[in-house]
Amino acid sequence: MIKVNPSDILVRYNVKIEKELSPEEIAKELYPQDILIRPIVEAVFEGDEDNVIDALDKAINAGRDPLSLIDDALMAGMSIVSKLYEEGILFLPDVVISAHAMTDGIEHCKQMADVFPEFKGKVVSFVVEGDIHDIGKKIVTILLRANGYDVIDLGSDVLATEVINAVKKESPVMLSGTALMTTTMYSFKEINNMLLENNIHIPFVCGGGAVKQDFVDSYELGIYCEDAADAPKIADEILKGASIKDLREKFHRH
Ligand code: B12
Known part of the structure; x- marks a missing residue:
């Protein structure tokens, strides 16, 4: 009986076994590199309210302006969710969960910001x-x-x-x-x-x-x-x- 080495066959036919990426793996590629912003973006993507608040606090304690975190981090996370939703990779319930986490984050940033006492x-x-x-x-x-x-x-x-x-x-x-x-x-x-x-x-x-x-x-x-x-x-x-x-x-x- 002829002995066949399977890896030779793969080399000969140039077989490439493709693995489908999970939404989390696709999102990871889109996360920003900034070490204070990235955990906030990730927590919004995962829809984890507690992690959103923790990560926001870390960034605020490190000197980031709470109001600019709305755009730079919370919005950035929601944009990734929106993109993957539009590409059919995420579904409506995922969007709802992330939207809630983002809303909690916005409220937190609002509380942490110095708001002017006098109205214009x-x-x-x-x-x-x-x-x-x-x-x-x-x-x-x-x-x-x-x-x-x-x-x-x-x-x-x-x-x-x-x-x-x-x-x-x-x-x-x-x-x-x-x-x-x-x-x-x-x-x-x-x-x-x-x-x-x-x-x-x-x-x-x-x-x-x-x-x-x-x-x-x-x-x-x-x-x-x-x-x-x-x-x-x-x-x-x-x-x-x-x-x-x-x-x-x-x-x-x-
Ligand atoms: C999150 C989301 C939801 C969440 C909403 C949660 C919430 N509390 O808001 C949930 C899951 C509930 C939802 C439900 C639905 N959704 Co929806 N949703 C989205 C999604 C993914 C993101 C929207 C969002 O929040 N963007 C981020 C915010 C910050 O953006 P924004 O509001 O535009 O605001 C920015 C600017 O426009 C500006 N701005 C806004 N207002 C103002 C005002 C002033 C004065 C100024 C200066 C600036 C300004 O400031 C912001 C930042 O700079 C979009 C897709 C997308 N990419 O937009 C679909 C989308 C809006 N949804 C859509 C649809 C169809 C629905 C549903 C009908 C789905 C369904 N089959 O049930 C329902 C609608 C229910 C209803 N009656 O409203 C469609 C609308 C299509 C259309 N063109 O008409 C979209 C575009 C998705 C799609 N491609 O099909 N959705």
């Missing part, structure tokens, strides 16, 4: 009717509060009439709206029209995943904004007297 002005923030995606709105709210604004946060899935009532009651310097879905963002137009019917002409800053500048440009009070960090900058410009036209000039992409 009021802002009303909300997520449109039918939409429960509230992570971006939470970031906008925290950054505005950290920059000295009194934010009336109406929450998510807010009816247009509730928004109008809050604006009438609070007289904010600006209205901040978030929509993450192409089906829900039309609420912005409805709110714009209701504000005009009530003769209210405040800047209505609109953002969130689904929203595009062309769309926001199509209604009178709209100012498009992609980055939460621009919200306090816009509010500061409004306090200096900038008009909606000025704000579009300054913050829209040309």
Whole structure:
């Protein structure tokens, strides 16, 4: 009987045995190298609230600014989750778990940040009717509060009439709206029209995943904004007297 050495066969036919990578292994490739940021990103990916808080504390104790950790670490973790979800590698329950861990982390960063005691002005923030995606709105709210604004946060899935009532009651310097879905963002137009019917002409800053500048440009009070960090900058410009036209000039992409 002929003796066959299996490894010779593999060499001869150049067989490459491929192993499918797990979501954790794929994510590891995407984690940042910074030794303080990496554990936060990893904990958000794993959806482990306790580890998120522990890792945030380590970074804060080492001198990192709690508010910049929202963008640099918590958002970075959620971006990896979003990417793998869109590629079909993760599923909705994974996203929910990570979103909760991220939300806890945002709250913790908010508590750890030095928030200004005096208010510069009021802002009303909300997520449109039918939409429960509230992570971006939470970031906008925290950054505005950290920059000295009194934010009336109406929450998510807010009816247009509730928004109008809050604006009438609070007289904010600006209205901040978030929509993450192409089906829900039309609420912005409805709110714009209701504000005009009530003769209210405040800047209505609109953002969130689904929203595009062309769309926001199509209604009178709209100012498009992609980055939460621009919200306090816009509010500061409004306090200096900038008009909606000025704000579009300054913050829209040309
Ligand atoms: C997390 C998530 C969820 C979580 C939400 C948890 C939560 N509490 O928010 C859960 C799992 C619950 C969820 C549910 C659903 N989701 Co979802 N979800 C996502 C996901 C993966 C990430 C969204 C997110 O949080 N991004 C991070 C935040 C920080 O981004 P952001 O809100 O855009 O905010 C940033 C900027 O836009 C800006 N910003 C936001 N608002 C404002 C406002 C102002 C004034 C300014 C200046 C800036 C600003 O600031 C932020 C940072 O700079 C996206 C995919 C994606 N890649 O976006 C899908 C996605 C948004 N979901 C989607 C869908 C379809 C759903 C469901 C219908 C799924 C289902 N079949 O049930 C439900 C919707 C339920 C509902 N009625 O709302 C779709 C929407 C498709 C579309 N274009 O219409 C997406 C795009 C996924 C996809 N590709 O299909 N989802």
